[in-house]
Amino acid sequence: MKKLRKAWNSFFACLRLWKEGKLEKRPGLPRYWKHRRTGKRLVRLIPVKSPRSYSLDARTLSLTLPKDLRDGNGRLVLYTKGVLRFSGTPKTLELKYDQMKRRWYAHQVVEVPEPARKTRPEKYAALDLGARVLAALAVEGLNRQILFSGRKIWKDFLYWTKRIAEEQSRLNRAGRKTSRQLRRLYQVRARRLRHAFVALAAEVVRVLKRHRVTTLFLEDLTGIRKDMDFGPGNLLVHNFWAFRMLRNLIEAACARAGIRVVPVEPRGTSSRCAVCSSPVERPVRHKVVCKRCGRVWHSDVNAALNILLLGSSKGHGAEAAPVDFQIDSGKIFKLNWGNQLVEQRKFSF
Template sequence: MKLTVQVKLLPTPAQTAALEATLLACNEAAAWASEVAFAEDVKRNFALRERTYTQVKERWGLGAQAAQHVIKKTCDAYATLKANLRAGNLGRPGSKRYRRATEKPIVFRPEGAQPYDDRMLSWQTAERTVSIWTVAGRMKDVVFTAAPEQLATLALYRKGESDLLYRDGMWFLNATCEVPEVAPNTEPVDFLGIDLGIVNIATTSDSEIMAGRELNRIRTRERTLRTKLQRKNTPSAGRRLKNRRRREARRAKDINHKIAKHVVAEAERTGRGIALEDLTGIRERVRLRKPQRVTHSSWAFAQLGQFIGYKARKAGVPVVYVDPAYTSRICAECGHSDKANRVSQAWFACRSCGFVDHADRNSSRNIRARAWELWRRGALSTAPAPPPRQRGGAGRERGITASGARCAGQAF
């Protein structure tokens, strides 16, 4: 299976200047190729290369491999845009959002990510350095650093392209690694049910609760501070906003990774599978009061499910998604279903048999039972592969990303 390992580069001032010039030239060339593709309606790799390859090399001084990657990046961005339009992610045909996505060529940010293959980038893992192509020539001995687990994965399994990325004043390389999969467990002894929520991020059928109190406090604090700084609207407030951006998302991602790792390890240790709720479309189905909308929109349930899924596949643990309907009002002991069973957010009390339990634990037990029933009927594991390596950098003036976010399948 493919995983993406992110390492941080520590370039010297001269190396930094060369990397900056390289990203600028590559993304200017990609923006020009995008205009040609849009104007002539040529968005396939070979056809666009025939029209733009020579100009990209000569005008921006790019090498042959870099020029080809620039053109391919442009075609990939249009392919992703087409898929989003087909899936309805940008509204219905004729809507304002749909028109804004289709009436102009895709624009690439000056600091967007640039792909590198092994001809343009060589790794010296033992020395923790890379040799990388730039418009100023080959830059050797560029130092990088990463966590010990990531370095081990990089040394053993790195294969394929890498992306050069600049974010928040730091340089990164995102390397693709081909990690061997563990043989899947086709005969789990049971399932570990996971109830996902906002107050409690995850509750297992083993009565383990991963509370979201700390994360919710952080989100409230960050949201309040952002509001104050935006109202102040001074240069110093703008600098503070820039410094704090993505901090909340990074914290939520870190917590989700830790929860996913713990859940998968517990299921692997006990020979069980993992049962998750299929919450697809919940944002469209649920109607909320205005004060609850921001909290609900910040709920990173899909990310947590994604992390659990690919870590489970890596460990050979089966994953089954079940219908979450009425799991919060059905008694896990007698099966009686009643809306009044859910006494409060935290407590469940069955009106039929008198069973009392934590509401989220009761739900997780129902999820476990549904998964076990599906598995006995022949359902297959739906543990997904980690998200494909996508290249950032393409977007519209309104901030719609045409080629996706990076590192959702980061190795931890």
């Protein structure tokens, strides 16, 4: 009943915001909590009544017990593992059971105060999200742009996809549809992808803090995959490219660092030159050529600079020379743009 009340209160709050014009889409009704094939209700969590009923720190979780189970001080103390990433006013707590790992997890809601933004000169940056190049970062006043490659993450995703296909083939020969091992493989693939995106978001914020950026312009990709059919490429675009999760992680990391995130409509940012705003051609996937000025751009860099131009009134106005492709001994792919350098950065995950 507590979960049901919370869901409906959230629905009505979003409905009021939608009627006031603060939300673009009408919120949907809360769904039923049941298994999609068997129709049985699934309740695999224990909600804690209030913050007064528990205490959670870096090592232990203390819970109050019912009267008939109390022994001594009447509290159950459990040793925990993990890192508390947020500090603030504790709210609700839920204990959830993971069937694949056969472990209990505590999910806590914390009310974090709005971080105080330091009074310093405004400095802008823009981020373009993609599938093969996960992010292209352009910072105002910086003579290079940074590309975050998703090649190793994509290879890791393909490895676990192959493991999933092998398990599905084994189950098919046995006349079964699912198993605990198959669900575990799906979970491992999803968690490794999320872990890589967390590392990417942390690296982006480190770069922004190093250059004292105050505002990040982030493209809004809502609905970009609608009616898209790439055939064999659907695995990359529809399964691997979880841009909404990556966007949320970047926004959360920027909020903790006191950096304001402003969404920008990306329409047209990849089809025009960032210097003269003329239409561009794309002879190969990663390169665009301006029809008017003849400049050659990396496609993701061009989109990031256009997002920076749209978001700020100052713009970037970076000059560029024809591209020269080089690969150094460290296997880091670099693109030389005259006096500029576009760097493809690796990050550990």
